[in-house]
Amino acid sequence: MNDTNTSAEAVPSMSGGGCGPKGRTILRDSSERTPGREYGADAEHSDDAGVVAGSLAEWWRESARDLPWRFGRTTPWGVLVSEVMSQQTQMSRVVPYWQAWMERWPDAAALADAPKADVITAWGRLGYPRRALRLQECARVVANDYHDDLPHTYDELTALPGIGDYTASAVMSFAYGERIAVIDTNIRRVLSRVFLGTESRGGAASPAERALANKVLPEDPVAGCRGFDRPSVMWNQSVMELGAVICTAKSPLCEQCPVSAECAFLANGRPGLGERRTRPRQRFQGTDRQVRGLVLNALRGLPEGRSAVGREDLERLWNDHIQLDRCIASLDDDGLIDMLPDGSVRLPG
Numbered sequence: 001m002n003d004t005n006t007s008a009e010a011v012p013s014m015s016g017g018g019c020g021p022k023g024r025t026i027l028r029d030s031s032e033r034t035p036g037r038e039y040g041a042d043a044e045h046s047d048d049a050g051v052v053a054g055s056l057a058e059w060w061r062e063s064a065r066d067l068p069w070r071f072g073r074t075t076p077w078g079v080l081v082s083e084v085m086s087q088q089t090q091m092s093r094v095v096p097y098w099q100a101w102m103e104r105w106p107d108a109a110a111l112a113d114a115p116k117a118d119v120i121t122a123w124g125r126l127g128y129p130r131r132a133l134r135l136q137e138c139a140r141v142v143a144n145d146y147h148d149d150l151p152h153t154y155d156e157l158t159a160l161p162g163i164g165d166y167t168a169s170a171v172m173s174f175a176y177g178e179r180i181a182v183i184d185t186n187i188r189r190v191l192s193r194v195f196l197g198t199e200s201r202g203g204a205a206s207p208a209e210r211a212l213a214n215k216v217l218p219e220d221p222v223a224g225c226r227g228f229d230r231p232s233v234m235w236n237q238s239v240m241e242l243g244a245v246i247c248t249a250k251s252p253l254c255e256q257c258p259v260s261a262e263c264a265f266l267a268n269g270r271p272g273l274g275e276r277r278t279r280p281r282q283r284f285q286g287t288d289r290q291v292r293g294l295v296l297n298a299l300r301g302l303p304e305g306r307s308a309v310g311r312e313d314l315e316r317l318w319n320d321h322i323q324l325d326r327c328i329a330s331l332d333d334d335g336l337i338d339m340l341p342d343g344s345v346r347l348p349g
């Protein structure tokens with residue numbers, strides 16, 4: 001793959017006005033960067049933020065995936081559900097689960113009243129099924145303490161079960177149109193590459209990364225934009241989208257990237273590409289996660305009229321019975337199954 005884009009194609013600037021960042025012309029050839037600019041790993045190029053925002057807004061309008069929770073088509077609760085489901089699961093895989101879930105439980109009150117077994121079954125193969133139970137706990141608090149109206153402040157959102165900084169920020173931005181920096185792995189990677197010219201570090205977001213995210217976040221006009229059209233909202237969504245589909249961890253598609261002309265990482269020759277991934281991809285085969293998934297899938301697949309999987313059937317799922325028992329015990333600890341005295345298991349009532 002070439003590190004530079006050589007198409008030298010000039011894309012017409014966005015029309016002025018409206019809610020998006022100011023229009024500009026995208027320079028498709030990285031040789032057209034601002035003359036005299038030095039790109040170094042220790043420098044920060046956040047002065048380019050306005051130009052990057054313009055390019056990204058245009059790209060977002062043309063290329064954003066048409067996911068059902070985007071563009072103001074769902075409730076704040078629907079946005080929250082999509083964000084919880086998308087943690088550790090690709091958005092494209094989430095879509096059918098989200099649609100079925102929202103049809104069945106369109107608001108927090110509906111989910112709060114659902115049988116636990118149905119919630120676990122509906123979570124399907126999204127993975128990390130404890131998230132399903134935490135989401136139901138969250139729904140109960142929203143239904144009981146907030147009259148089924150998802151809270152509107154960051155502090156109230158982060159006080160809900162299972163809702164951390166990322167999800168609260170995403171809801172504040174994507175559902176309520178508030179100006180707030182959303183910081184996830186994709187956004188950290190893109191901002192670090194574009195503005196610092198380096199790979200983002202692993203672990204939790206550092207104060208410097210948070211400062212950069214806040215510094216480059218576009219200002220919003222006081223009035224005149226719908227929430228999801230506001231520059232800060234479009235910025236959060238488009239940077240995240242760029243990290244998901246173009247500026248990926250291992251194989252960024254720089255030749256297709258709308259901000260290649262401003263990217264310090266590309267200008268630096270993409271030093272240490274992929275070296276500082278935030279977390280190595282976990283192998284799945286043979287892990288407790290796999291075994292736990294097998295047990296839950298056996299329960300989800302029970303025919304009508306049967307509610308438990310017997311000990312013999314459980315042992316047929318996995319040869320290592322010590323590992324199997326450890327996983328069954330951990331599922332029980334997590335409230336995802338009930339262990340019965342005869343050694344069988346069932347989904348909780």
Ligand code: SF4
Nearest residue numbers: 247252254257260263
């Ligand atoms: S932002 Fe990512 S994909 Fe775009 S030019 Fe920079 S490294 Fe390449």
